[in-house]
Amino acid sequence: MTGGPGAREVRNSEGGIRSVIVAVGDELLLGRTVDTNGAWLAAQLSELGVPVVRKATVGDDRDAIRDALHHGLEDAAVVVFSGGLGPTEDDRTRDAVASALGLELQLDPEVLEALTERYRKRGYDILPPANRKQAMVPRGAVALANPAGTAPGLVLRTGGKLVALLPGVPRELKALFPAVADHVRQHLGDDLHPVHVATLHTTGIPESVLAPRVEEVMAGAPPEVEVAFLPDLTGVDVRLTVRDRSAREASAALEAARRALWPVVEQYLVPDESGDAARAVLSRLGERRWTLGLAESCTGGLVAKRLTDVPGSSAVLRGGVVAYANEAKTGLLGVDDVLIRSQGAVSEAVARAMARGAARVFESQCGIGITGVAGPGGGTDEKPVGTVFLAVAVPGGEVAEHHVFPGDREAVRVRAAQAALALLLRTARAS
């Protein structure tokens, strides 16, 4: 397991150690649950300097868990499991890993006390019997107290490698990971090789147009910088990666690449580290002390949702109207009924009137108006599904755009919300 015949290299060419993530749960193999833990853990492990070489997902099955553990230990110095630590019968990770490593399970009095106390606070006199197994800890393992739930995390050392078991509930996993990171640093600190990443978040340019332009520039950039393009419905992220260099070298190479790419990407950039156009809008408007009101039809509250996802958004966002019915457009937003009848509810004139109306009713400097056909029904020859009119009102100006977005209802809504935020971003910069 730790270097015998057939064992593969757990280090990369520069001696950096690597990790494997294993998600456990029948629900993942049946497709009932999307595994968001994997991406979160991968980002944490990469930053920590233990790049992930593989993620695996297996069912609530002892043999599969054992195989995944052995396969992981062949390729990596750190193996992180998520899921299967709960109180129910189908939670088998603890047992399977302990037995695969030949470790007995022992009742941990501290964990038992913490569990009992947790249930006492919730009004239970005794610990439900099923939860008792959550206090069983493999011999030699360290139990990590779970501030957010019942299942403690577990860290085991085996032949110079680390195996961590974390609960599958995302907020519990997130609460426990820092303790795992401490163990990794403590035991493998000399071998950590952080990956250095810089991301340029673009919106409004397709990958097929952006990629050749970027690749042309990168032909002349430092060769240690790798480029990847990550498209989604809101735009294309250009990810620059440097591996196995010191922090100073990596930072210089990334900065050089970023400067070289600037002329190509600048007009499409989302100027926020997160790449979130909503955050960028809030900070740009915040700097100018402008407030915002929304009038959404086909996006149905998605722009409001994206903005209010951000803590502190209330300093900029005064509110929004989801105006699905025409009466809401006329009554609440003051859109002229004659305009709706002459131009149609899905029209540039109505989008502009909605943007102005939103700014007026919320007494804000800026307004966004969105009207369109998200589908699947409602399309016509003249205004097919995907037709969206966007308008933005800012002090001293007003702009509108007409799009026909591809994709299904969800895609049209996501693209329309993103385009509206991007339009406000550009308009607020220019004005």
Add this chain to the structure above:
Amino acid sequence: MTGGPGAREVRNSEGGIRSVIVAVGDELLLGRTVDTNGAWLAAQLSELGVPVVRKATVGDDRDAIRDALHHGLEDAAVVVFSGGLGPTEDDRTRDAVASALGLELQLDPEVLEALTERYRKRGYDILPPANRKQAMVPRGAVALANPAGTAPGLVLRTGGKLVALLPGVPRELKALFPAVADHVRQHLGDDLHPVHVATLHTTGIPESVLAPRVEEVMAGAPPEVEVAFLPDLTGVDVRLTVRDRSAREASAALEAARRALWPVVEQYLVPDESGDAARAVLSRLGERRWTLGLAESCTGGLVAKRLTDVPGSSAVLRGGVVAYANEAKTGLLGVDDVLIRSQGAVSEAVARAMARGAARVFESQCGIGITGVAGPGGGTDEKPVGTVFLAVAVPGGEVAEHHVFPGDREAVRVRAAQAALALLLRTARAS
């Protein structure tokens, strides 16, 4: 690869064949992207009768892709890849799989023509050179036309097994999967053993309370029915699974289990197959020909977004107001300013006034009002972060609830939106 020494069993104990999913992409290992394809593919393959025994995620790396292919063919009769078929340099799945199977890549004139035509429509006279490699097809492979993007899907047969390559863009993958399913049915049809699943979607009861009640009932249910609990922020799904039985036997066993569980779960059920409380609200209100108006503060448009995610929601949802600023609560919704000053904006009285106001301004039979402290800031001793007041107005009645939801901003918002929909669902049933 197909039964030699060391090959493991690709069939389960009943002779059914199994599948492995491999997601390819550095972005997945760096945690920049959440893999939603895996869950979707897993659900499709399970239904098709090719249960997924493992999912693997590897980087844009030839060796890793080759190893994942070989490992997959050891354990499964169907291996489905997603990602790495794009036009850029870091797209390596096509090449790696072809070379691992010893298949030459050949230019496919039909694929080339389809690509050229696609770009012609978008205003490009010639195909961008990078896209030309997307027309290269491994010898013997079937190319699947991609209606939603540039990368064709590929299906290969090797030693009685099937390998499918699909693009990583979710809507392209979804558009191409039915053709893969056809190939699976055509070549492996006799060995398909569909998994039969019934799910009871509950909301408003914690897993630790629900699970023992369900397990007690299931002790007397048909033994071939497996039970799993899938908790998330919106509730707990109870999943009942029957494997390796005929459709008729499975259906009878599932129905018996469902009937036995009914008294335990009935009051917590979300009465829609999707488990989506928004869909359930729309159909219940639709049956009664009631319309709905929303007034959201801390959920910031999330309830509106969830309802308008559903096609056809405009028949029920008239509109909504995201009333972040107090002025929006008073001005747009008619909430009494004195009430806000005496009780606070986060109070039961204001939630009730918002629900009534929403019904009034949108001229709808029903209204929802939500006000609370989503955090991270804004909490007090009396009204800590997580405090949410919900109110629902329906013809002839009005109800309110007070919650203190655990978790971060996002968790509070998701729980509050779900609780509001569940409250309306119960109230609309009872009234």
